[in-house]
Amino acid sequence: xxxxxxxxxxxxxxxEHRVQQLAxxxxxxxxxxxxVCIGVLKGAFVFLADLLRRLSITPMVDFIQIxxxxxxxxxxxxxxxxxxxxxxxxxKDVLIVEDIIDTGTxxxxxxxxxxxxxxxxxxxxxxxxxxxxxxxxxxPDYCGFVINDEFVVGYGLDCGEAxxxxxxxxxxxxxxxxxxDGAEGTARxxx
Ligand code: IMP
Ligand code: MG
Numbered sequence: 001x002x003x004x005x006x007x008x009x010x011x012x013x014x015x016e017h018r019v020q021q022l023a024x025x026x027x028x029x030x031x032x033x034x035x036v037c038i039g040v041l042k043g044a045f046v047f048l049a050d051l052l053r054r055l056s057i058t059p060m061v062d063f064i065q066i067x068x069x070x071x072x073x074x075x076x077x078x079x080x081x082x083x084x085x086x087x088x089x090x091x092k093d094v095l096i097v098e099d100i101i102d103t104g105t106x107x108x109x110x111x112x113x114x115x116x117x118x119x120x121x122x123x124x125x126x127x128x129x130x131x132x133x134x135x136x137x138x139x140p141d142y143c144g145f146v147i148n149d150e151f152v153v154g155y156g157l158d159c160g161e162a163x164x165x166x167x168x169x170x171x172x173x174x175x176x177x178x179x180x181d182g183a184e185g186t187a188r189x190x191x
Contacts, residue, residue, distance in 0.1 A: 004159070006170040009152060010145060010187050015127075015169065018144045018189060019047070022125065023054030026095065026142060033093040034120075035059035040066060040110065041083060042164070043099030046156035047127045047144075051097065059095070062087045068106045079109040089117040095142075099157050100128040104136030111138070128152065128169075129190050143190025 037059045039048035045063075052061065065083035094114055101107050107124060114122050125142035133149050151173075153159050154166030163172070169187075 003174075005173045006153070006163075006166075007173070008168055009147065009150075009171045010155075010169040012155075012167045015144070015155060016050075019050050019127075020054055021189075022142050022144060023051055023056075026051075026125065027056040030057055030059070030093060030095070033057075034091070035095060036087065036089060036092045036119075037061050037095050037097055038085065038114070039063045040096065040098045040106070043156045043158065044097050044127070046164070047099060048097045051125070060087060060092075064110070066106050066110060068109075079106055081113070085114075085117070089114065089119040091118070091120050094119045094122045096122065096124040098124060098126040098140070099155075100130065100152070101126045101138070101140055102130045102133050104134045104138040107138050107140075108136045126190075127155070128157075128187075140190070145187040146190045147187045 035057060037048065037052065039045055039061065041063050042065065062085055063083065064081065064085050066079050067082045068079045096110060096114065098107065111122060123141040126140040127144040129140055129143045129146045130149055131146055150171045151159065152169050153163035153172045154169045156164055157169070158164045159172055163170070
């Protein structure tokens, strides 16, 4: 029987501040662009909503849903498109908005898929980056926070569909393992 323990990693005030910084940077970089922000469902919907409302530019918005995890907490290593894109990306500047980059499997797949639609440019903005777990050579162009190899929930991120609604980000551990003992979670702003 699983009983989860949640340990606060990034409080909502810190998320807000960082999202504001990212929005200012993205607004500057895409001032004269035909920008399309593509939110990766479901995890990125909270981040995308907050980011969009802080931009001083007016991008188009679309969503794609990729399945790579199912209900497990480790990557299955393969991706399928659950909800395809709805708009034409030809000659557009695309910004993929992701909740988290873990192994990089999803981003690698998504990048190839979006590039096949003939956009002018493709960049990625990830709220969280577990860069120590990368198995593919990919890195976000915009990153909220670099975090350790810990499973996190809240602010759109789930575990088996639970915890998405939490306004802060927490490290989730299985109560049975006792793995959190003495181990504080850490997060630092990404590049
Ligand atoms: P990747 O393909 O291994 O990079 O995994 C990326 C996807 O896995 C993310 O978009 C998330 O949906 C999910 N994921 C990875 N790590 C976590 C986590 O710590 N909490 C919740 N979801 C995660
Ligand atoms: Mg995701």
